[in-house]
Amino acid sequence: EIVLTQSPGTLSLSPGERATLSCRASQRVSRSYLAWYQQKLGQAPRLLIYGTSSRATGIPDRFSGSGSGTDFTLTITRLEPEDFAVYYCQQYDTSTTFGGGTKVEI
């Protein structure tokens, strides 16, 4: 099983700042099958990024994904008030697993 480790656990930032979230895999994620989700309290996860760097439908361009192999990054260039939430990465190369999440708080 591929274990995904997200860091930091919590990121404390202000609106307008840049957020950089990390997702590290225990083994190589081939074919760039890595996705990112945003989850707000009481809601289902919302797909942001798939295939490491492709934005899902309707996702603003302040969200971007990058990386390869075992190290992946989600960047939010300018935090909007609605971006404060928990973010999860997911690999779907070998079965599928999720990371433990990063909370982005004000």
Place this chain on the structure above:
Amino acid sequence: QIQLQESGPGLVKPSATLSLICSVSGGSISGYYWTWIRQPPGKGLEWIGYIYYSGTTNYNPSLKSRLTISVDTSKNQFSLKLSSVTPADTAVYYCARGLEMVYAFDAFDIWGQGTMVTVS
């Protein structure tokens, strides 16, 4: 626009069987893989298993001995049964669909709202 809706009891007794249904509306269940995912309170996401519209299944090894996922194409719905539940099975249960028809494992772009199941 396709929508998913989970339904089932919110409270299940220990050692009983947890049963949930995911109803698919706004589109056909045919051609896709359909997945169950759960999230214990305050914790992360766990893949439970999937079913293809034709009936092929794949389960999380940690749940395999207790799990059955089935599909009813005539009703456009699929279901989950988890037997011998314990308080550790307490979670929000989501049904979801992947982006592409051809991939069993995929990014999930469509999710149900989730249903909280408490084992107590």
